[in-house]
């Protein structure tokens with residue numbers, strides 16, 4: 001199939017182990033092996049293979065860390081482009097950094113924090129690639145101030161579906177710029193990105209506020225994102241030690257905060273407040289990975305479901321998800337992530353949002369044991385119901401394959 005392919009500096013691998021690896025993602029429920037995996041060393045390698053695949057009618061799909069949960073980074077019978085080796089961090093300037101698309105956000109931060117700088121929006125987990133999250137949007141607790149990660153990109157280098165290598169920005173090839181941001185890798189492969197940077201705090205004041213009802217939690221979250229009082233606002237529902245927890249996380253970035261960070265007028269029952277270094281705060285999920293590995297749940301199926309809802313429908317859905325919480329449909333580690341976003345801050349054309357000034361991201365993060373297909377099926381059925389309710393309420397699906 002690849003006999004006439006021009007010579008590459010990287011490799012085109014077709015061994016069974018590699019194909020099995022490329023047919024797996026964090027979701028662990030969809031497995032489509034490609035015909036080959038390109039491990040490029042240069043952008044020219046990608047261009048060569050994309051051009052060849054285009055001429056031969058083969059699908060080409062880039063893959064970052066494969067942390068998708070629905071086969072988004074798989075290329076049935078085609079070519080998966082493993083971006084992980086293209087992970088250089090280049091110039092760090094006073095307001096921007098140039099990085100290769102295979103770099104992880106943790107690597108970006110290790111280069112920018114010594115200069116007192118950070119990307120304005122980070123995902124909760126930092127071991128995702130820059131290309132991987134720019135291809136879906138990239139939302140986090142600072143999105144109510146700064147939008148998605150895709151709203152904080154200044155320039156992208158892209159290999160187009162025809163194999164051309166093009167730099168694009170809001171002023172230059174803007175159609176391509178708009179097509180690849182949140183474009184799921186189907187409109188071009190991002191090879192390099194210029195990311196906006198802002199001053200980073202040394203420390204943060206991190207409040208975990210606990211609520212009696214999801215209605216109170218959601219009302220306070222909306223109040224905080226509307227007033228902009230805190231730099232970071234998220235929240236979650238979970239069961240821990242046999243107790244239901246409805247938690248709002250509100251964080252102030254010490255010394256560079258955009259808000260006053262006071263807890264006045266909120267209706268929480270109790271608060272747990274701590275000071276942490278900015279790095280420990282943004283890297284807080286790093287500890288979760290070994291815990292999940294020890295519990296055998298890292299490489300197990302993760303039937304996750306990410307939804308965007310109009311604010312008036314979000315509370316109904318949260319009440320529904322609260323009743324579902326528990327070992328059967330979430331395992332002891334699962335949770336429902338829920339926080340509001342301001343739609344006026346998100347301008348990425350392909351990141352489709354419901355109508356309204358405020359919308360909620362609600363993510364059902366479920367962990368199934370290995371070798372329990374009936375549990376996976378029950379979790380997927382529960383997700384199907386959430387999706388149906390979301391769409392009926394005018395919501396949209398985040399991270400879905402295009």
Ligand SMILES: Cc1cc2nc3c(=O)[nH]c(=O)nc-3n(C[C@H](O)[C@H](O)[C@H](O)COP(=O)(O)OP(=O)(O)OC[C@H]3O[C@@H](n4cnc5c(N)ncnc54)[C@H](O)[C@@H]3O)c2cc1C
Nearest residue numbers: 064065066067068123124129131132135138139184185190
């Ligand atoms: C533990 C965990 C925590 C997460 N937390 C958040 C969060 O806080 N906020 C959030 O928004 N999301 C979050 N996500 C979802 C995550 O952002 C997406 O799944 C993301 O796409 C994964 O990045 P990746 O590098 O693993 O990409 P992959 O899964 O490898 O690829 C994802 C998509 O991007 C495309 N792609 C990859 N690289 C490129 C490239 N260079 N050019 C063009 N397209 C490319 C792929 O083709 C695919 O469609 C989380 C996921 C996990 C597993």
